[in-house]
Amino acid sequence: PTPDQWRRVDAYLTETLIGHDPALEGAVADQNAAGLPAIEVAPVNGKFLHLLARISGARRVLEIGTLGAYSTIWMARGIPDDGRVVTIEAEPRIAEIARANLDRAGVGHKVDIRLGRGADVLPTLEGQEPFDLVFIDADKESNTVYLDWAARLGRSGTVVVVDNTVRGGEVANPATENPQIIGVQRGLEMLGRDPRFDATALQTLDLKGWDGVALAVVT
Ligand code: DHB
Numbered sequence: 001p002t003p004d005q006w007r008r009v010d011a012y013l014t015e016t017l018i019g020h021d022p023a024l025e026g027a028v029a030d031q032n033a034a035g036l037p038a039i040e041v042a043p044v045n046g047k048f049l050h051l052l053a054r055i056s057g058a059r060r061v062l063e064i065g066t067l068g069a070y071s072t073i074w075m076a077r078g079i080p081d082d083g084r085v086v087t088i089e090a091e092p093r094i095a096e097i098a099r100a101n102l103d104r105a106g107v108g109h110k111v112d113i114r115l116g117r118g119a120d121v122l123p124t125l126e127g128q129e130p131f132d133l134v135f136i137d138a139d140k141e142s143n144t145v146y147l148d149w150a151a152r153l154g155r156s157g158t159v160v161v162v163d164n165t166v167r168g169g170e171v172a173n174p175a176t177e178n179p180q181i182i183g184v185q186r187g188l189e190m191l192g193r194d195p196r197f198d199a200t201a202l203q204t205l206d207l208k209g210w211d212g213v214a215l216a217v218v219t
């Protein structure tokens with residue numbers, strides 16, 4: 001399909017199944033106005049995360065990579081009122097935008113934003129109740145580190161989602177020298193080989209282009 005065709009289909013699916021949503025659209029608008037990159041998940045993908053939270057009965061969600069909290073809002077809406085999303089953001093300025101977006105969406109009371117690099121923050125989460133759903137969407141070079149923490153901070157049955165697993169087809173380029181793509185490849189290889197996970201991945205075509213999402217369960 002051409003970009004025109006798949007964008008039309010994505011617009012149709014979004015309009016038919018999701019419609020307009022002022023809190024989510026406001027989050028994207030404020031994120032863009034602050035000059036942050038427009039790399040939040042597509043609406044159909046956000047709703048997918050929301051449905052995964054509901055289908056799995058998640059009460060505790062871990063997100064690595066907050067940005068403007070677009071996906072955070074979707075997942076927070078999918079857990080009970082006394083549930084928690086712990087979301088990790090490295091940049092204080094970005095965390096402030098995320099906080100405002102979460103509060104405006106009415107889910108601020110369900111979300112803890114933890115400031116810092118994933119590799120520094122994740123060890124501080126040990127000893128808590130396990131997470132039921134983990135969404136990995138940060139620096140791709142660290143995907144294997146984040147997957148390791150997802151297994152350690154989860155339990156048997158924890159759902160793990162990794163964003164950006166196809167990257168315009170580059171994931172299947174064995175000669176790539178792009179460290180982000182290599183990070184994605186290492187993460188997928190880990191999901192295929194590490195006995196702590198049972199996994200698959202799906203290609204996606206939406207307004208963000210040709211990409212994909214990996215889905216795993218902790219064994
Ligand atoms: C990039 C990162 C993302 O998490 C994403 O969803 C899209 C793009 C990036 O770094 O380019």
Ligand code: MG
Pocket residue numbers: 039040041137138163164
């Ligand atoms: Mg992403």
